[in-house]
Structure formats: structure tokens, C-alpha cells
Amino acid sequence: MTAGGTGLARAWAALGLAWLLGCALQLQMSALWPAWWLWLLLSKAAVLALVAWRWRQSTAGLLLLSLAALALGFASTHGRASWRLADALPPSLEGQDLVLTGRVASLPREGPDGVRFNFAVDSAQLRGQPVAVPPLLSLGWYRGFDEDTVLGGPAQAVRAGQQWRLTARLRQPHGAFNPHGFDLELWLFDQGVRATGYVRSRPGDEAVLLAAQAGHRIEAARQDWRAAINSRVSDPAAAGVLAALAVGDQAAIERADWDTFRSTGVAHLMAISGLHVTMFAWLAGLLIGRLWRLQPRLLLACPAPTAARWGGLLAAVGYALLAGWGVPAQRTVWMIAAVVLLRQAGVRWPLPAVLLAAAVVVTVIDPWALLQPGFWLSFVAVALLVVSEPVQASSPRDLSRLQRAWATVRGGVRTQAVATAGLAPLSLLFFQQISLVGFAANLVAIPVVTLLITPLALLGLLLPPLWGLAAWLVQMLTLLLQALAGLPLAVWQAAAAPPWAVACGLLAGALAVLPLPWRLRALALPLMLPLLAPAVARPPPGSFEAVVVDVGQGTAVLVRTHGHLLVYDTGPVYSRETDAGVRVLLPLLQARGERQIDHLMLSHRDADHVGGAATLMRALPVRALSSSLEAGHPLLTHLPRGAAVAAPHTACQTGQSWTWDGVRFEVLHPLPDDLAQPSARSNTLSCVLRVQRVDGQGSSLLLTGDIEAAQEAALVRRAGDALRSTVLLVPHHGSRTSSTASFLDAVAPSVALVQAGYRSRFGHPAPDVVARYRSRGIAVQRSDRCGAWTLPAAGPAFCQREEGRRYWHHPGQTAVP
Numbered sequence: 001m002t003a004g005g006t007g008l009a010r011a012w013a014a015l016g017l018a019w020l021l022g023c024a025l026q027l028q029m030s031a032l033w034p035a036w037w038l039w040l041l042l043s044k045a046a047v048l049a050l051v052a053w054r055w056r057q058s059t060a061g062l063l064l065l066s067l068a069a070l071a072l073g074f075a076s077t078h079g080r081a082s083w084r085l086a087d088a089l090p091p092s093l094e095g096q097d098l099v100l101t102g103r104v105a106s107l108p109r110e111g112p113d114g115v116r117f118n119f120a121v122d123s124a125q126l127r128g129q130p131v132a133v134p135p136l137l138s139l140g141w142y143r144g145f146d147e148d149t150v151l152g153g154p155a156q157a158v159r160a161g162q163q164w165r166l167t168a169r170l171r172q173p174h175g176a177f178n179p180h181g182f183d184l185e186l187w188l189f190d191q192g193v194r195a196t197g198y199v200r201s202r203p204g205d206e207a208v209l210l211a212a213q214a215g216h217r218i219e220a221a222r223q224d225w226r227a228a229i230n231s232r233v234s235d236p237a238a239a240g241v242l243a244a245l246a247v248g249d250q251a252a253i254e255r256a257d258w259d260t261f262r263s264t265g266v267a268h269l270m271a272i273s274g275l276h277v278t279m280f281a282w283l284a285g286l287l288i289g290r291l292w293r294l295q296p297r298l299l300l301a302c303p304a305p306t307a308a309r310w311g312g313l314l315a316a317v318g319y320a321l322l323a324g325w326g327v328p329a330q331r332t333v334w335m336i337a338a339v340v341l342l343r344q345a346g347v348r349w350p351l352p353a354v355l356l357a358a359a360v361v362v363t364v365i366d367p368w369a370l371l372q373p374g375f376w377l378s379f380v381a382v383a384l385l386v387v388s389e390p391v392q393a394s395s396p397r398d399l400s401r402l403q404r405a406w407a408t409v410r411g412g413v414r415t416q417a418v419a420t421a422g423l424a425p426l427s428l429l430f431f432q433q434i435s436l437v438g439f440a441a442n443l444v445a446i447p448v449v450t451l452l453i454t455p456l457a458l459l460g461l462l463l464p465p466l467w468g469l470a471a472w473l474v475q476m477l478t479l480l481l482q483a484l485a486g487l488p489l490a491v492w493q494a495a496a497a498p499p500w501a502v503a504c505g506l507l508a509g510a511l512a513v514l515p516l517p518w519r520l521r522a523l524a525l526p527l528m529l530p531l532l533a534p535a536v537a538r539p540p541p542g543s544f545e546a547v548v549v550d551v552g553q554g555t556a557v558l559v560r561t562h563g564h565l566l567v568y569d570t571g572p573v574y575s576r577e578t579d580a581g582v583r584v585l586l587p588l589l590q591a592r593g594e595r596q597i598d599h600l601m602l603s604h605r606d607a608d609h610v611g612g613a614a615t616l617m618r619a620l621p622v623r624a625l626s627s628s629l630e631a632g633h634p635l636l637t638h639l640p641r642g643a644a645v646a647a648p649h650t651a652c653q654t655g656q657s658w659t660w661d662g663v664r665f666e667v668l669h670p671l672p673d674d675l676a677q678p679s680a681r682s683n684t685l686s687c688v689l690r691v692q693r694v695d696g697q698g699s700s701l702l703l704t705g706d707i708e709a710a711q712e713a714a715l716v717r718r719a720g721d722a723l724r725s726t727v728l729l730v731p732h733h734g735s736r737t738s739s740t741a742s743f744l745d746a747v748a749p750s751v752a753l754v755q756a757g758y759r760s761r762f763g764h765p766a767p768d769v770v771a772r773y774r775s776r777g778i779a780v781q782r783s784d785r786c787g788a789w790t791l792p793a794a795g796p797a798f799c800q801r802e803e804g805r806r807y808w809h810h811p812g813q814t815a816v817p
Helices: 003-026 035-054 059-085 184-191 217-232 236-247 255-263 274-293 296-301 304-322 327-344 351-365 367-371 373-387 401-431 438-459 466-485 499-513 524-532 580-591 613-619 709-723 741-747 767-774
Strands: 098-104 109-111 114-126 136-142 163-171 196-200 208-211 433-435 491-493 545-548 556-560 565-570 599-602 625-627 649-651 657-660 663-669 688-693 700-703 727-729 751-754 779-782 789-791
Touching: 003 059, 003 351, 003 367, 035 059, 059 351, 059 367, 136 163, 136 184, 184 367, 217 236, 217 304, 217 466, 236 255, 236 438, 236 466, 255 433, 255 466, 274 296, 274 304, 274 327, 274 438, 304 327, 327 351, 327 373, 351 367, 351 373, 367 373, 373 401, 401 433, 401 438, 401 499, 401 524, 433 438, 438 466, 499 524, 556 580, 565 580, 565 613, 580 613, 599 613, 663 709, 688 709, 709 741, 741 767, 767 779
Parallel strands: 136 196, 565 599, 599 625, 625 649, 700 727, 727 751, 751 779
Antiparallel strands: 098 114, 098 163, 109 114, 114 136, 163 196, 163 208, 433 491, 545 556, 545 789, 556 565, 657 663, 663 688, 688 700
């Protein structure tokens, strides 16, 4: 490369990194600045650029241009965020029956409960009057999983590109907000979805199909091909993998298979990734180049290498669109485009500069991609392979076929070793786990998936019988991966590490793969240890920590002492496919470094309290189980699949108590006679648990389940002053059946916590109940506004939604349902 080209590449690197830094800084804002701040920033960037142009040949000029690029990246992201936030659904329209006309704008995601899809709105009306709603919605059309909410599923299949007139109820984007949890509101914001909702089909007001095809033809084609795969392949699991590889429908892969793929470290292969797009572009370019050389007239018009490059780029764009245009596919397309354009211009930048160009283009289009693990995993993977590439000792032409074959195998093993070592810190950072069998699994899975299954899945779009062979390969590979996943210590899990440990781990990954002396590489292992096994902060003896988890409409509380963990209730079932255990509790417990549950207390049988219990019992050892469940309940009679042994069960009842690490736990309800009544309603049998330090100092916690007025009165008579607690979990989510005046006076809490869903269909918490608390000077925290509420062993309590607020998050206030 020429000196001019080198200088240009270095200047571009400085400007590109400055742009990315500006975007990243804007993503840390909790609220957006006024518009005049944005214009002021843009004017400053313009002044810097003009001044820098005069000194463009100097280091100072490059520094000023970099500052201008940083400001421009910040301002560009800020401006796009402002425009997107302006599309918010007005609170007054939440929960209203809106008549929407629009088009199915995405590949519908089908499930046992119904179908979910993006809906591009053409018009909206409320009681016959036009209203403004966001242009893109996420709608569910269910088949009666929740009969109180949805009155019927679609009479016919929902297809991409259809135009419908339908009645729907909408709400602003809102998701559970927990430490280390998935940020649903960010994901929806990044997709441009500014409201979610569900379709209501009522007698006399049924949805009407206006047009069978009104656009979105690529999405419609993806749906046709997915249906063709499902009709040809009898094994649903194999069909799901083929649909994911052929048309990018990752939701088609069954949850159990995803667990296997994650445990073996091959999940990145089961979605259309940069590797698949690159392979497809390379094969397409190779074919186009050979065909081009057969036509002399074409060669006169355009050289074959040029035609191959542009043909490969077009093939990559087509495959990425077919895949749903995900971040890894985007990154690869822009990288290929950068290579093609630079080659066309006669410029040959080093691959890191090309990779940086691709990152800048991706963030110009989607700055919030910087917050996605896939962005960093895909870019870092390519960067690691580039910087660790060894110098060739001899030309491949000087080697025999056997030597070239051995060099290819050795290179593949080395490439996988580099990827495994280099990406391990990022895997621990994003997912708190790494697969210890991932190296071996990927050695088999990468060539099988990339060179056999994926090409067969794509060729099956032209020759459907090939899907049978592809499905057989998927089945054989899955059997091998399941065997690897079943090995002891197949997965190493670690708690979320502090920033300094993350920095050490990232440095360790770089040292492990860079072509450095072994004395320096040997430092990778000790540097990696703080990330592999971070020290987990625990309450000191004689104190406890509580986390009232945000699970929506349901209850789940973690109580941590110095050496023990109690889980009180496990949240709701969200659908036939998932529950609070999968979505919320397991990721939270893993990030907190919890390896077992010392005591699982299930207050009563209602699904919003025990929905995640089977998941937890299957995933973690449970030393003791207590509940008010009846003897024949499935959680007591059937060992959850995957659980090693059944947890010993005890019926919770008044008088039970134990002490852990200087903290006393006491069960206050129900009485033994209550449990003996077969006609008793489940709410009335809720286990009531009080937690307090043995010395009586500090905070105390009263967990009440769904007890009602009669049980509250009985507790006041029996316990009296023993009910006093500084923190009260509001009975029955703030229902009018509970929180009587006498009970509140007896407990006299400083803080009352309501665990209820956003815009709860039950009206929880009832306004008059909230007023009863506030009239007594009791602070009320609601999980739909606070997120998870944490009471640390030392220091003030806090709301997770306030601690981690960003501008795309729900403001925390809502109109009364």
C-alpha cells in the first residue's frame, strides 16, 4: 500500500473511531437535550471542521476533525432519537379500542398461543374519529390463551403483505426492568416499534382482510419458503433450524434446541450470520466470474474480477434481505461493499480500516446496534482473526496437495482456537457463561453448518427434496451437540463482574490471540481469572439483602443472607412457551452468582406466583421447598425434567421459624386448620413470611402473598405488634380485597411494594388502596414504574428503572387504566 493510502487509512481510522465514540456517548443519556442544544452542537462541529480544513495536513488539524466527527456522531444519534421518540403513542389512547388499517410488515412469528407481527399503520380511528398512532406497531393475534384479554384468534392465516382493518388495543412499549435483564424497551426502540398491543375480534366487529398482497413482498416470500420447509420436513425441530438458516426465522428454533446450541457454543451458527453471508457472496462471485469469462463480449465490457466482486456484493445483499437484515448480516454486507468500492477506486486499505468503515456505516443506519452483543461479537471475531493472522512461511503454490490439505485443517483449528479464546471475555461479559465444549463443537459444527446444511437449505428453495438431506444432517448434528451439552461442566457460568475485572478479561483475550512472545501471552490466564470467577459481594453476617423482582403481574422476591438464598414465589406464566423463571429469574440469579436455592417458598397455587417454579427446580438445586400447595399439585408429585432429586417439601404454617447467618425467618400464616379445609380458596392460604435481623435492628420485611381482609384481621389478632415491619409487600398486588386500615396500622411500614403489571387488566393497584397507604405517610413503590426494587444490606433502597434509565425507556408514569 502506498504512503498516501496509509495516511488516508490512518486519518479515516481516527475519524471513524471518533464517530463511534460520539454515538456511544449519546447512548448513555438518561434524557434528551432540547433541540437548541442539538443545533448548537452541530454549529460547533461545523466550526471545528472549517478550522481543521485549514490545518488538514497537520496533527492538530486531524485532532480537530476528529472532535468534529465525535460531535457529529453524537448529534446524528441524538437527532434520530428525537425523531423516533416523537412517534410515541399518546397515553390517552392506551387501552382504547382503536380501528386500525394497515399492512402486515414482517414475517409473522407463530406460536401455540397465536401469532405476532409488525403492523405498518395506514390510518387509525377512535370512535369514528381519526387519531395519530405510531407508524409501526407490534401486534399479537392470539387464540384464547388469555380469554379475558383476547376474544378470538384470526379466522385465517396472517401473511406478510396483507392489508387488514382490525380493532386493537395498544400501549406504550414497556417491559420488565431488572438488574442484568433483557432490555425489551431498547429492542423495540431499535426496531422502530413505538407501541405494542393485541387484536380484538368481537361479534359484529371482526377483522376484515382488505387485500391479500399490499407490499412487503420480500417478507411474503420468506413466509412462503418457511411454509414450504415446514410442509416438506416432518421433524419440527429440524424444520425450525432450516427455516432459521434459509430465511432468518430464528423464532422457529425450539427452545430446547436453543438451550443445546448455547450450551455448546454454536448458537451463532444457527442464525444467518456474517459467516453465512460471506460464504454465499464468495460462492456467488466465483460462479459469476467463471460464467463471465465464457462470454467474450462481457469481458470487453467489464473485467471478470470486477463483475465477480459486484455480483458477490449483490448476492450478499439479497441473502441478507432474505435473512431479515440482522446486524451480523448488515455488518458483512457493508464490509463487502467497502472492499468492493475501495478496490473499484484502486485503494487497498488494511482490513481493520475496512472493518471500521463497516462499523461506521452500520451505526449511521442504526446507532443503537452498538448496544447489541451481536454487534461486538461479530466485529471482534473478524478483528481477532485479522490481527492474529500469522505470516506465511511459503507460498501455497510451493506445497503439495497433502500439505495444502493439512495446512487448511491446521488453519481451521487455529482459527477456531483464536475465536474461542478471544471471544470468551465477551461471552462472559454479555451472557455470564462460556461453553467449555464449544471448541470441539465448533470444529464439527462450523464446516457442517456452513458448507453442507446452509447450502442445502438455500438450494432447497429451488430443489425442495434437498431439504430432506439437510434435515437429516441437522438431526445428526443435534444428537452430537446434545451429547456434548450433557457432559459434566459443559458450561462455565460466572456472576456479572465489576468493570475492572471486565477490563482485565478483555486484555487477557487480546494477549491470548495476538502474535506476541509467550512470556506476554502467559499473562492472559491470571488476567482472565477475575472475569471467570469474580468475587461476589454478599451481605455481612447479621444482615440481609432483598430484591423485589419486576416480573409483571405476579410475585417474586429474593432474600439473601451471608450464606443462604430464599426465593419467595416465582412469578407468572407468560405463555405456553415461557415463564418468569426463563425470562427473568434464571438470568438474574446467574448474574448474581447464585448456584443453588436454599429455600423456595411458594405462597399459594395461583399461576402468577408459581409460574416459574418448575423452571427454577429444573435449573438449580433446591435444598428445601415449602408451600401451601395441595398434596396432589404437579410441582409436588412430578419431578421437573432435568432435576436431580426432588426437594423436600414442608407445608408452610404458623409457628415455623429458622435463623440463617443472624437473620430470623418466621412464618405467620396459614394455620394448620386452614390447610385442612378442602374448600379454602388459594389466596386465603398464602404463606406469610417475616424477615428480620436477630438483633431486631435495621430493616424488616413482611411478605404476604395474596391474603385478603379476613386473613389480615386474623394476623392482627394473633400477632399484634409482631407484624411491625419497615417494608411490606402489598397483599394481593394492591387489590381492594386486601390492605385493610387495621392491618396497615399494625404493620406500620415505611415502604409498601406493589408487584403488578403495566396497565394491569385487574386494575392493580386500586387507586383507593394506594390512597390508604399514602394517607398514612407510607411510600408506595410499584414495579411497573420502579422496576426491580432492591433493599441492600447497607445503604438506601433503590429502583432499578431509575438507576439504569435511558431516554428510550418508559417514563414510569401511566394514565389510569
